Amino acid sequence: MLVALLAVLGVNLLVVVALLAALLGRRRWLARRPGAFRGAARVVEGDARGLRRRWTAG
Numbered sequence: 001m002l003v004a005l006l007a008v009l010g011v012n013l014l015v016v017v018a019l020l021a022a023l024l025g026r027r028r029w030l031a032r033r034p035g036a037f038r039g040a041a042r043v044v045e046g047d048a049r050g051l052r053r054r055w056t057a058g
C-alpha cells in the first residue's frame with residue numbers, strides 16, 4: 001500500500017531503496033565500531049560530566 005502511494009506521488013522507488021540501504025548500512029557500521037555498545041546511561045543522583053538526567057536517543 002505504501003509502495004503504491006509513493007508510486008502515485010511520483011517518488012522514484014530506486015531512490016527509496018537506496019536511502020533505506022544506506023540507513024541500514026550506517027547503523028550496522030556504527031554498531032561494529034570499536035567501543036560501541038548497546039545500552040543507555042543516565043545520571044540518577046549527583047552530577048556526571050557528559051551524562052544527563054533524562055534519557056536521550058543516541
